[in-house]
Amino acid sequence: MSVESNLKKLFSLEGKVVLMTGAAGGIGAALSKGMAGVGAVMCNSDVSEKGLHVLDDEITASGGKSRSFVMDVTNRDSIQTVVDAVIAEFGTIDVLVNVAGINKREGFMDVKEETYDRIMNINLKSVFFVTQAVVVHMMKKHSGSIINIGSHNATAMLGGCSVYGATKSGVVALTRSMAVEWAEWGIRANAVSPGHILTPLTQVTWDHPTRGNYLRDRIAMRRPGNPDELLGITVLLASDASSYISGANFIVDGGCLCGGMPWDFDSAYRYIGE
Numbered sequence: 001m002s003v004e005s006n007l008k009k010l011f012s013l014e015g016k017v018v019l020m021t022g023a024a025g026g027i028g029a030a031l032s033k034g035m036a037g038v039g040a041v042m043c044n045s046d047v048s049e050k051g052l053h054v055l056d057d058e059i060t061a062s063g064g065k066s067r068s069f070v071m072d073v074t075n076r077d078s079i080q081t082v083v084d085a086v087i088a089e090f091g092t093i094d095v096l097v098n099v100a101g102i103n104k105r106e107g108f109m110d111v112k113e114e115t116y117d118r119i120m121n122i123n124l125k126s127v128f129f130v131t132q133a134v135v136v137h138m139m140k141k142h143s144g145s146i147i148n149i150g151s152h153n154a155t156a157m158l159g160g161c162s163v164y165g166a167t168k169s170g171v172v173a174l175t176r177s178m179a180v181e182w183a184e185w186g187i188r189a190n191a192v193s194p195g196h197i198l199t200p201l202t203q204v205t206w207d208h209p210t211r212g213n214y215l216r217d218r219i220a221m222r223r224p225g226n227p228d229e230l231l232g233i234t235v236l237l238a239s240d241a242s243s244y245i246s247g248a249n250f251i252v253d254g255g256c257l258c259g260g261m262p263w264d265f266d267s268a269y270r271y272i273g274e
């Protein structure tokens, strides 16, 4: 067998039906286009109808398969309507990718109850109830892969992200529950926790006079990640190549949580290659 066919056998998503929330955003669109590029049938959902149209056009123009479903992850009727529609059209959901998420940067003491509820509902409660609506179909066929987008803030913390961080720690905790409860049905669940990725959600941080440099100093690679750099791990987790991987949280952060920029250190090789 050729290298190409071996790789295809391992990682191809050919014919797999993938439901993604938050698909029209920076990370969602990159993942959706990338997954369609390796054969997935993408069922993209988002509150942004306009964003879904743009994504759908891009995927179909490059020969991929895509369908769009307007879904508000905070509304259980909306969730059920979309899941029913995907099942009616394709008969299955092989992979669920929970991407939808928001943040509002405010000090702990400044957060109003309304903001707390909104971030909790979109980032955490949605993962619970979207997954509940989907997993029943995975249980019936004894297979499925669930991928939840966590965050650097599930583990480490920046100022002004208290509610966001709590939701993302919760997403990683829910991922463990999913893995433990549904392994018996052949269903795997994993989290992908991005570090600092440049998207519409974070552009303001990278443009900020002090926060951009603060972040660069804390990332060993000294740059934000590109949404496409989350694709490899996502394809792995969606594919059969990860058949024994479940309950894990994969950190993709350019060397941030490991320590970021090194402090000054002595080495005879310090300036090699310069």
Ligand SMILES: NC(=O)c1ccc[n+]([C@@H]2O[C@H](COP(=O)([O-])OP(=O)(O)OC[C@H]3O[C@@H](n4cnc5c(N)ncnc54)[C@H](O)[C@@H]3O)[C@@H](O)[C@H]2O)c1
Residues within 6 Å of the ligand: 021, 022, 023, 024, 025, 026, 027, 028, 045, 046, 047, 048, 051, 071, 072, 073, 074, 099, 100, 101, 102, 122, 149, 150, 151, 152, 193, 194, 195, 196, 197, 198, 199, 200, 201, 202
């Ligand atoms: N960008 C980063 O650096 C970073 C880092 C770690 C984790 N994340 C996580 O990755 C995910 C995607 O982030 P992004 O940077 O692409 O943000 P983004 O703002 O570009 O995309 C978020 C998407 O979620 C959608 N959305 C918002 N509310 C919704 C709702 N009620 N129902 C359905 N969809 C809704 C938005 O319309 C948008 O398309 C989020 O969960 C975020 O927390 C991002």
